[in-house]
Each structure stands twice: as C-alpha cells, then as structure tokens.
Amino acid sequence: MDRIKQIAYIPLFHGLSQEYLQDLSTIAIEQVVKRGEGIFSEGDEGKGFYVVISGRVKIFKLSLEGKEQILHIFGQGEPFGEVPVFAGTPFPANAEALEKTRLFYFPREAFVDLIRKTPSLALNMLAVLSHRLHQFTALVEDLSLKEVPGRLAAYLFYLSYKQKGNDDLALEITKVQLASLLGTIPETLSRILSKMTKEGIISADTHGRIRIVDRETLGKLAQGEIRLSQSNF
Amino acid sequence: MDRIKQIAYIPLFHGLSQEYLQDLSTIAIEQVVKRGEGIFSEGDEGKGFYVVISGRVKIFKLSLEGKEQILHIFGQGEPFGEVPVFAGTPFPANAEALEKTRLFYFPREAFVDLIRKTPSLALNMLAVLSHRLHQFTALVEDLSLKEVPGRLAAYLFYLSYKQKGNDDLALEITKVQLASLLGTIPETLSRILSKMTKEGIISADTHGRIRIVDRETLGKLAQGEIRLSQSNF
DNA sequence: CGTCGACTTGAGTTAACTCAAATCATGTGG
DNA sequence: CCACATGATTTGAGTTAACTCAAGTCGACG
Numbered sequence: 049m050d051r052i053k054q055i056a057y058i059p060l061f062h063g064l065s066q067e068y069l070q071d072l073s074t075i076a077i078e079q080v081v082k083r084g085e086g087i088f089s090e091g092d093e094g095k096g097f098y099v100v101i102s103g104r105v106k107i108f109k110l111s112l113e114g115k116e117q118i119l120h121i122f123g124q125g126e127p128f129g130e131v132p133v134f135a136g137t138p139f140p141a142n143a144e145a146l147e148k149t150r151l152f153y154f155p156r157e158a159f160v161d162l163i164r165k166t167p168s169l170a171l172n173m174l175a176v177l178s179h180r181l182h183q184f185t186a187l188v189e190d191l192s193l194k195e196v197p198g199r200l201a202a203y204l205f206y207l208s209y210k211q212k213g214n215d216d217l218a219l220e221i222t223k224v225q226l227a228s229l230l231g232t233i234p235e236t237l238s239r240i241l242s243k244m245t246k247e248g249i250i251s252a253d254t255h256g257r258i259r260i261v262d263r264e265t266l267g268k269l270a271q272g273e274i275r276l277s278q279s280n281f
Numbered sequence: 282m283d284r285i286k287q288i289a290y291i292p293l294f295h296g297l298s299q300e301y302l303q304d305l306s307t308i309a310i311e312q313v314v315k316r317g318e319g320i321f322s323e324g325d326e327g328k329g330f331y332v333v334i335s336g337r338v339k340i341f342k343l344s345l346e347g348k349e350q351i352l353h354i355f356g357q358g359e360p361f362g363e364v365p366v367f368a369g370t371p372f373p374a375n376a377e378a379l380e381k382t383r384l385f386y387f388p389r390e391a392f393v394d395l396i397r398k399t400p401s402l403a404l405n406m407l408a409v410l411s412h413r414l415h416q417f418t419a420l421v422e423d424l425s426l427k428e429v430p431g432r433l434a435a436y437l438f439y440l441s442y443k444q445k446g447n448d449d450l451a452l453e454i455t456k457v458q459l460a461s462l463l464g465t466i467p468e469t470l471s472r473i474l475s476k477m478t479k480e481g482i483i484s485a486d487t488h489g490r491i492r493i494v495d496r497e498t499l500g501k502l503a504q505g506e507i508r509l510s511q512s513n514f
Numbered sequence: 515c516g517t518c519g520a521c522t523t524g525a526g527t528t529a530a531c532t533c534a535a536a537t538c539a540t541g542t543g544g
Numbered sequence: 545c546c547a548c549a550t551g552a553t554t555t556g557a558g559t560t561a562a563c564t565c566a567a568g569t570c571g572a573c574g
C-alpha cells in the first residue's frame with residue numbers, strides 16, 4: 049500500500065503539505081504486532097510515538113494484585129504514546145494490541161524537528177492532547193463521582209453516539225475489557241447488565257450486542273439522577 | 282510591578298525572545314479573584330486560558346449530589362484552562378480560587394497566532410499538556426487501583442518531594458480539600474490519618490503539619506504492597 | 515473433542531460511605 | 545475584648561456498593 053496515502057489519512061497530519069507528508073513517510077517505521085502482544089510498558093523510555101494504521105490498541109495501568117484499568121482504546125488513525133516525546137519522561141502506562149495491529153512509529157527527534165517547521169502540525173498535536181485531557185477529566189469524573197451503573201450508562205451513550213445514534217449497539221470489545229475500561233470487574237458488570245435488562249432499560253442480546261430500550265432512564269442513570277438497585281418505579 | 286518580568290517568570294514562556302514577551306504582555310489581561318470565587322464553570326465557552334501569578338486555584342468536578350473531585354491545584358506560574366483553546370470545546374471542569382489570586386488571562390486568538398510564529402512556545406505548551414496527561418494517568422491509577430490509604434501515602438510522598446525531601450510536611454490545604462483531591466471524604470481521611478498515626482507511620486501534629494516517621498512502610502503503602510487495617514506488625 | 519477464555523450466578527466480606535453529633539479553630543461584629 | 549457564627553475536624557454507629565472467592569455454563573478454535 050501507499051505509505052504517503054496512509055499517512056495523509058491520519059487526522060493528526062491533516063493540513064500538511066505534500067512535502068511534509070513525504071518527510072513523515074520517510075521517518076515513519078512500520079510495525080506489526082499480534083493480538084495480545086505488548087508495544088511498550090510503563091516506565092520504558094519513549095523515543096517516539098505511534099499511530100494505529102489498522103487494528104486496535106489498549107493503553108492501561110496495572111496494580112500489583114494484577115487488576116487492570118484501561119485508559120484508552122485506540123483504533124485507526126489515532127496516535128498514542130506521545131507523552132514521553134514532549135515531556136521527556138518514560139511511558140506512564142502500558143500499551144498492548146487487542147488484535148493484529150499495524151502501526152507507524154515516529155522517532156522523536158525527526159518528529160520534533162518537523163513540528164518546529166510546521167505550526168499547523170503543532171496545533172494539530174495540541175488539539176489531540178487537549179482532547180485527550182478532556183477524556184481524562186470524564187474518566188476521573190466517572191471513577192470518582194459515579195457508581196458503576198452510571199459509568200456503564202454513560203459508556204452506552206458514547207457507543208450509541210459513535211455508532212450513528214443507533215439504539216442497537218455492537219460492543220466491539222469483550223465484557224472483560226469493558227469492565228476494565230469502566231474501572232470494575234466482570235462479575236459486577238454482568239450483574240448490572242442483567243439488572244438493567246430486568247428493569248427494561250436495555251435488552252442484552254447475545255454476542256456482545258445491546259439494545260437501548262429506555263433511552264430516557266439510561267440518560268438519568270448516566271447523569272446520576274437516579275439509581276438502579278431497589279424499587280425504581 | 283513589571284508585567285513583562287512577571288510573564289518572563291512563567292515557565293511556559295521560557296525561551297521566548299524579548300519581543301514575543303512584549304507581545305504577550307500586550308495581550309495579557311490581569312484579573313484578581315477573591316477566595317472562593319469562581320473563575321469558570323464546566324460547560325462555559327473558553328475563549329482563552331489563564332496563568333496564576335499569585336495565589337492558588339482548584340480545578341474540580343462536581344456530582345449532582347454535591348460531591349467534589351479536585352483534579353488539580355495550581356499555583357504561581359502554572360497555566361490552566363488551555364483545553365478549550367486548542368480543542369475548541371467548552372471547559373471540561375470548574376475553576377475556583379482557594380485564596381485571593383492574581384491571574385493573567387490570554388485570549389485565544391492572539392495566543393494561537395503567537396504559537397504559529399514561535400515553535401519553542403508550541404513545544405513548551407506541548408510539554409505542559411503532556412505533563413498534565415501524565416498526572417492524570419497517576420490520578421486514574423490512584424482512584425481505580427489503590428485504596429484510600431495508598432492514595433494518601435502517595436500524596437505524602439509527593440508533598441515531601443515538593444518540599445525538598447523533608448520529613449516534616451506542611452499540608453498547604455485543608456483536610457476537606459485533601460479528601461476531595463484524593464477522591465474520598467473528610468471522615469474517611471480523618472480515620473486513616475489517625476490509624477497511620479497509631480501504627481507509627483506518621484505523626485499528625487496540629488495545624489496541618491504531618492511528620493513522616495516510617496518512610497519505608499509509607500512507601501509500601503503507596504505501592505499497594507501492604508495494607509493498613511488489621512495487624513500490620 | 516478437549517481446552518481455554520468469556521461470561522454468569524451465588525455466598526460472604528469489606529472498604530468506604532452516609533448520617534449524626536460533638537469539639538475545636540478562626541474570625542467578625544458589637 | 546467577648547460572644548456567637550461558621551467552617552474544619554473528629555468519632556461513633558449503621559449501611560451499602562462493589563469486591564473476593566467459588567463454581568459452574570457457554571462458545572470458539574486448534
């Protein structure tokens with residue numbers, strides 16, 4: 049495939065001249081990782097960052113007891129691992145492929161040079177990091193101020209939004225991973241899904257498909273206006 | 282006081298030429314807020330960002346029930362509220378002065394223009410945002426993977442580091458605020474402090490002063506290697 | 515067809531929360 | 545300088561959301 053076209057497709061690089069896209073394609077290093085394979089680990093020195101060309105990657109933290117908290121799941125066109133490039137610190141988390149994934153790796157020096165020459169690239173990168181900060185504030189809010197049913201409801205809204213506002217959702221990830229993304233464990237997630245089904249808020253079909261039945265109640269749950277547990281009627 | 286000197290003091294602007302510092306001092310708008318006064322609210326449109334000249338500001342989220350989660354506390358020389366400038370979205374959280382605070386406000390347009398002309402400013406800002414992302418990963422890790430005693434222990438280490446590695450710490454904030462920063466409530470924090478004192482890990486003096494007595498045990502707590510509760514001896 | 519991971523359900527435990535109340539600290543108006 | 549008001553802090557008692565541990569069922573793949 050045409051490397052330059054693949055690079056031009058990456059939102060981070062929108063607005064760059066053909067010449068700079070050419071430069072990028074020169075410095076980019078292609079890498080393919082298998083499902084379950086690690087890309088980097090927390091504490092590793094970061095000498096460059098990555099962009100997902102195809103496949104999916106999870107960024108996560110681990111506790112000593114082995115509990116995992118997923119921070120992000122990145123797919124096609126999304127960059128990750130930029131923090132060490134600009135902060136000069138090691139990777140603050142781990143990265144692992146959720147499926148067979150193709151990546152471009154951009155070494156730090158060449159990339160920073162390009163940023164120096166290209167204000168629009170700098171602004172694009174600032175926009176990416178700002179957006180990521182925004183996502184983190186939402187994650188912290190979820191973890192600290194919402195209960196698990198609220199986080200799940202918020203996630204379902206996010207999924208629905210991402211999937212053209214549809215009521216019929218494809219989970220895209222396993223429930224084990226979803227639990228880790230929501231800061232809980234599979235058992236708890238399972239119980240809450242069945243409770244939401246019993247209360248007629250969703251209908252959990254088979255094979256990671258979920259249908260939103262009562263969007264209004266789901267919204268109130270996501271906002272923390274109501275709770276699940278006992279009587280909700 | 283000399284505005285240019287105050288602006289030159291801000292780490293974000295290190296490395297800028299005198300000319301650009303002059304430009305910045307032209308576009309900066311000074312603002313003074315009283316203790317407890319709000320600076321912006323979540324959802325507000327952001328047309329610029331702020332830098333603390335003196336005083337302190339908390340950035341926080343609120344739940345419907347009124348529980349607060351502090352995301353950051355910023356002091357002298359630190360910028361905040363940049364996300365809307367680069368992402369074009371509303372403020373994702375609230376900002377309020379913890380004490381009488383002097384700020385510089387930098388309107389978006391003029392600042393973005395300056396970034397376009399000044400690669401080192403762009404890189405400085407990228408470093409600031411990257412550092413902030415790093416802090417958020419730590420916060421998420423704390424909230425999701427550690428118990429409150431571990432978060433407190435990690436915070437005490439951070440404080441000790443910030444205060445020249447001293448064992449004798451000044452809290453700088455009230456315990457109500459510390460609880461909100463750690464994602465818990467004052468009652469819980471109070472109980473844990475007294476438990477840590479009983480176990481000889483710290484000695485909680487009066488007036489927001491804490492002395493680290495057993496640094497090693499505190500470290501194991503922060504890493505989640507041990508727990509407080511029952512027998513720890 | 516057997517293994518492994520995903521998923522579910524039951525039973526018991528617990529860290530942290532809510533609610534209530536008392537004490538202490540600070541500061542202001544008179 | 546004193547009395548009260550307000551907020552910070554602590555302690556007790558009870559509740560609970562979510563966790564751990566255990567045991568299965570289900571489904572996909574080699």
